[in-house]
Amino acid sequence: MALPSVPLVDESVDVERRELHASEVPWITIVWNDPVNLMSYVAWVFRRHFGMDAPTAEQRMMQVHTEGRAVVAEGNREAMERHVEAMHEYGLWATLERAPR
Amino acid sequence: MRGFVLVEGGFEAVVEPEEARILASLAAQLSSLLGEAADDEALSGSDPAVARLLPDAYRDDEEAAAEWRRLSRRALAERKGAFASRFAADLADASTATASTRIRLDESGALDWMRAIGDLRLVLAERMEVGDDREGMSDLYDWLAWMQDDLVRVLDQAEERGA
Numbered sequence: 001m002a003l004p005s006v007p008l009v010d011e012s013v014d015v016e017r018r019e020l021h022a023s024e025v026p027w028i029t030i031v032w033n034d035p036v037n038l039m040s041y042v043a044w045v046f047r048r049h050f051g052m053d054a055p056t057a058e059q060r061m062m063q064v065h066t067e068g069r070a071v072v073a074e075g076n077r078e079a080m081e082r083h084v085e086a087m088h089e090y091g092l093w094a095t096l097e098r099a100p101r
Numbered sequence: 102m103r104g105f106v107l108v109e110g111g112f113e114a115v116v117e118p119e120e121a122r123i124l125a126s127l128a129a130q131l132s133s134l135l136g137e138a139a140d141d142e143a144l145s146g147s148d149p150a151v152a153r154l155l156p157d158a159y160r161d162d163e164e165a166a167a168e169w170r171r172l173s174r175r176a177l178a179e180r181k182g183a184f185a186s187r188f189a190a191d192l193a194d195a196s197t198a199t200a201s202t203r204i205r206l207d208e209s210g211a212l213d214w215m216r217a218i219g220d221l222r223l224v225l226a227e228r229m230e231v232g233d234d235r236e237g238m239s240d241l242y243d244w245l246a247w248m249q250d251d252l253v254r255v256l257d258q259a260e261e262r263g264a
Contacts, residue, residue, distance in 0.1 A: 034153075036226045037219065038246055044253045081169070084158045088177055091219035093153070095160045 026099040027080040029073040033064050034093050045090045046072065049083075074099055102248070105255040107262070111207040112255050121195035121202065127221050127241070128189035132182045134224065139178035142170060150227035154181065154220055181220060188217035208259070211252055218249045 031042075039061055046057035050072060063070035072094075073083050080096040087094035102120050105112040116124075135154065138144045144151045155174055159166040191210060195202035206214060225242045229235050 036222050038250055038253075040250050040253045041215075041219065044257070081158065081173075085173055085177060088156060088158075089180060090216060091154075091223055093156050095156075095158055097160065097162075 026074055027077045027096050028071045028099045029080045029083040029094055029096050030069050031064050031072050031087060032093045033068045037092060039065060042092065045092060049086055104251045107255055107258050108205065111205050112211050113203055113205045115201050115203050116192065116195045117201050118196060118198050121192040125189045125192040125196045128185045128192070128217055131217065131221055131224060132185035132189060135178045135182035135185060139175045139182065142174065150224040153223045153227060184213040184217045185220065187213045211256060215249060215252050218245050221245055
């Protein structure tokens with residue numbers, strides 16, 4: 001295996017690094033596609049719970065439907081847990097995870 | 102049943118006794134399933150319908166998922182059980198009536214119905230995979246879809262009027 005010809009750590013980029021406090025790391029709420037929930041209902045839940053306007057709710061619903069998942073919220077972990085719980089109350093399949101960085 | 106209409110302070114639908122009996126019976130079964138599920142976490146492993154009603158909140162982090170189940174699962178099951186119980190209770194009079202009954206819901210009632218109907222469809226979808234009476238269940242499944250779609254329509258209508 002060839003050794004990398006560039007340094008693994010680019011020291012020329014002087015980024016101020018500090019550890020993020022856990023509450024500052026963004027999390028996301030994902031709604032997953034399921035074959036049961038009606039498209040009209042899913043869009044309605046997005047409008048009702050997240051206060052999305054109709055075109056946004058429709059777009060996210062279609063994303064769930066065609067791509068299998070959509071990110072519907074981003075924020076701190078506690079807030080995302082509340083969203084996930086609300087989605088489960090509505091019968092939607094939702095999970096939270098760390099936002100990709 | 103012919104769909105909901107917007108009335109002062111809520112929504113009304115006319116329900117036949119036979120329809121009310123079917124819906125109330127399904128709602129009571131859902132409520133009892135959720136009651137069992139609240140007390141028994143292992144049901145999520147053995148009954149796919151329970152797993153779908155009360156899904157994990159984390160996908161790739163079993164530790165976080167277990168912690169979330171410990172803190173939230175029971176209360177969620179109980180709230181869902183309460184939606185189903187209210188759905189059943191709203192239909193109780195109509196199911197013992199000899200003629201069709203006009204049922205009136207306020208907004209919070211409509212939301213409970215909406216969620217109970219959604220949960221019933223989740224359970225029926227799982228039961229249809231393995232059940233004997235697939236055709237009967239499939240008719241119920243479609244009927245509940247129609248009802249939920251109708252509630253979306255009438256709740257939107259109410260919001261437009263309010264706006």
